[in-house]
Structures are given as C-alpha cells and as structure tokens.
Amino acid sequence: MTHHNPNLEPVDSIDPLDAELAAFVDGLLRGPSAPSIEISPQNAELAQLSRQVQRLIAPDSPPSPVFRARLAARLDAEWDLAQNQSNKPKSVPLRAGRVFITPHTRRLLGIAALVAVLFAVVLALASSSGAIAPTATAGAAIGTLTPEFAIFFGVLLAIGLAIGLSLWLRRRR
Amino acid sequence: MSLESNEALLAKQAQQGSREAFVTLYNLYLNRVHNRVKSRVPIQDVEDVVQDIFIAVIRSLDSFELRSNFGTWLYTIVNRQIADFYRKRYRTGQSGDNPNVSLDDAERIADPVASDREDHDERIMLQSALHKLPEHYQEVILLRFADKLTFEQIARQRGQSLEAVKSLHRRALQALRTQIVEA
Numbered sequence: 001m002t003h004h005n006p007n008l009e010p011v012d013s014i015d016p017l018d019a020e021l022a023a024f025v026d027g028l029l030r031g032p033s034a035p036s037i038e039i040s041p042q043n044a045e046l047a048q049l050s051r052q053v054q055r056l057i058a059p060d061s062p063p064s065p066v067f068r069a070r071l072a073a074r075l076d077a078e079w080d081l082a083q084n085q086s087n088k089p090k091s092v093p094l095r096a097g098r099v100f101i102t103p104h105t106r107r108l109l110g111i112a113a114l115v116a117v118l119f120a121v122v123l124a125l126a127s128s129s130g131a132i133a134p135t136a137t138a139g140a141a142i143g144t145l146t147p148e149f150a151i152f153f154g155v156l157l158a159i160g161l162a163i164g165l166s167l168w169l170r171r172r173r
Numbered sequence: 174m175s176l177e178s179n180e181a182l183l184a185k186q187a188q189q190g191s192r193e194a195f196v197t198l199y200n201l202y203l204n205r206v207h208n209r210v211k212s213r214v215p216i217q218d219v220e221d222v223v224q225d226i227f228i229a230v231i232r233s234l235d236s237f238e239l240r241s242n243f244g245t246w247l248y249t250i251v252n253r254q255i256a257d258f259y260r261k262r263y264r265t266g267q268s269g270d271n272p273n274v275s276l277d278d279a280e281r282i283a284d285p286v287a288s289d290r291e292d293h294d295e296r297i298m299l300q301s302a303l304h305k306l307p308e309h310y311q312e313v314i315l316l317r318f319a320d321k322l323t324f325e326q327i328a329r330q331r332g333q334s335l336e337a338v339k340s341l342h343r344r345a346l347q348a349l350r351t352q353i354v355e356a
Contacts, residue, residue: 014336022324022343026323049349052295053303053346056211056295063223071203074228075199079195
C-alpha cells in the first residue's frame with residue numbers, strides 16, 4: 001500500500017523502524033512507568049535524540065503558579081480593554097461639526113460680517129461727526145450717542161472684523 | 174461534537190464577549206503554547222513570549238473564522254510572535270551571528286554547576302537545530318512532544334495515514350540529527 005503525504009514524499013507500507021521509534025517515543029512520553037521498548041541499532045541514535053528533545057520541551061515543567069497568576073491578571077486587563085473598545089459606539093468623524101459650514105454658508109457669513117462692519121463704521125462716523133442730521137426715524141432708532149453706545153459699537157466692530165478676517169483667511173487656505 | 178468544533182464554538186462565544194469561553198480555551202492551550210515556546214526561545218524569555226501570544230490572541234480574536242481550526246489559528250499566532258521576538262532581538266543586536274538562537278543566551282545565564290551548563294548548551298544546540306528544520310518536520314515533532322498528541326491524533330489533524338505520520342516523525346528526527354551533526 002502506498003500513501004501520499006502532503007510533503008510529496010511517498011510512504012510505502014509501514015516501516016518497522018518507523019513503528020519502533022514511534023513506540024519508543026510513546027513510551028518515553030508516558031513516563032518511567034511505561035514498559036521499555038527494545039531498540040534496534042538503526043534507531044539507537046534517534047532514540048537518544050528523542051530523549052534530548054523530550055528534555056528540551058520538558059512537558060513535566062508547566063508554567064509556574066506565579067507566572068500563571070501574573071498572566072491571568074494581565075489577560076484580564078487586556079480582555080476588559082478589548083471589550084470596552086468593541087462596545088464603544090462608532091467614532092464620530094472629528095470634523096463632523098463642520099459639515100454644516102458649507103462653502104456657500106461661509107460666503108453668506110462673510111458677507112453678513114462685512115455688512116455689519118460697514119454698518120457699524122458708517123453709523124459710528126456719522127454719529128460722532130454729526131455730518132448727518134438724524135432723521136426722526138433714525139434718531140429714534142439710534143437715540144443719543146453716549147460713551148456706552150460708542151463702546152458697544154467698538155466691540156461690535158471688533159467682533160465683525162475678527163469674523164470677517166478669520167473667514168477670509170480660511171477661504172485663502 | 175468533535176473537539177475541533179467544540180473549540181470553534183468556544184472561540185465564537187469568546188468573540189461575542191464571553192470571558193468564560195476565552196478562559197476555557199486559554200486553560201486548554203496554555204501548557205501546549207508554553208511547551209512550544211520553550212522549545213523555540215531562550216528559557217528566560219519564555220514567559221514574556223507566552224504573554225505576548227495570549228494578548229495577541231485577545232486582540233485578533235475577531236479575525237478567527239468559525240470554519241477554521243482554532244489550534245491551527247492559534248499556532249499561526251504562536252509562530253508569528255516567536256518570529257517577532259527574534260526580529261526584535263535581531264534589531265537590538267542581541268542575536269549575534271545566529272538570528273535564531275544566540276550563544277549569548279548561554280552566557281547571560283550564569284550556571285554555577287557544570288551539568289546545568291551542559292544542559293543549557295544542549296538546549297541551545299537543539300533549539301537552533303529545530304529552528305532550521307523544514308516546517309512540516311518541526312510541526313510533527315512539536316505536535317508529539319509539546320502538544321503530546323498521539324500519532325493517531327496527529328494523523329487525523331494532518332489528514333494523513335498513521336503510517337505516513339510515523340514515517341514523517343522518524344524522518345524529522347533524522348533531519349534534526351543531521352542538523353546537529355552539521356552544526
């Protein structure tokens with residue numbers, strides 16, 4: 001009977017040496033209580049090597065209790081972290097708030113800021129110079145120009161300028 | 174239910190957030206992973222590498238596909254982490270001429286007893302030789318010695334006949350002996 005293994009090496013019917021070495025390793029891994037296997041000279045070196053491999057991998061020395069405890073604690077923390085991350089709602093795009101400020105809105109805001117600035121400037125100049133005599137309507141709207149009123153206009157002017165400037169700079173970018 | 178499908182089910186439950194399922198898998202594989210790592214990295218680094226492996230398992234649990242074999246998937250992570258370990262060592266210049274196992278390892282651990290030193294040298298030599306084997310030879314040795322699977326279980330896992338696996342096992346040991354002689 002011929003078997004084909006994935007390593008492309010055909011295996012003919014069971015080789016007694018293969019079976020003997022396999023039985024030896026089975027006994028070795030079962031421990032000293034297992035009955036000893038007679039080893040032929042052709043397998044003697046491989047049997048010795050099997051002992052060395054067993055010592056290297058040493059299945060009798062599992063992880064120490066100290067390491068187990070430390071690992072369990074570390075994995076607990078990692079598990080919690082992973083669960084918290086997977087339970088988090090899908091992150092909101094950082095710039096989502098800006099989605100409402102379209103270029104069109106920005107233009108409108110810019111114009112509005114400019115109009116406000118111009119209006120404030122004209123109003124302030126006209127009132128302070130007295131070049132334009134307030135009509136009854138304007139007089140009613142503006143009232144008497146007091147220092148508080150001038151400060152109010154100054155602040156308005158500064159805000160308008162700041163908005164206009166920032167929008168202008170943003171548009172340049 | 175077969176062992177493989179039971180493990181896949183546990184992995185699925187762990188993916189859905191069941192800590193108990195993960196702990197069951199962890200308890201099932203800790204010794205095997207520890208044995209595998211012990212056979213491949215210097216003894217003083219075994220615990221760090223084992224820890225890194227299980228952390229990587231938690232982080233990439235979502236990538237496990239139910240139709241896969243959990244053990245095979247886990248051993249892919251084991252191999253990757255061991256490769257990462259040597260890559261890091263190589264970058265930091267700790268590896269000397271041999272990127273797999275360095276003789277510095279022997280010097281770093283001061284063994285006062287001569288027999289311990291001999292054991293340690295033997296360990297370094299065997300690790301180095303094992304590293305150089307083709308993967309299917311390494312795998313059959315690790316499945317038998319580290320995972321302690323029987324030859325029948327290995328045959329089932331690899332989809333081979335029992336005779337083929339016993340033959341592969343002997344050829345793997347012959348190749349290991351050749352590596353040691355050549356070293």
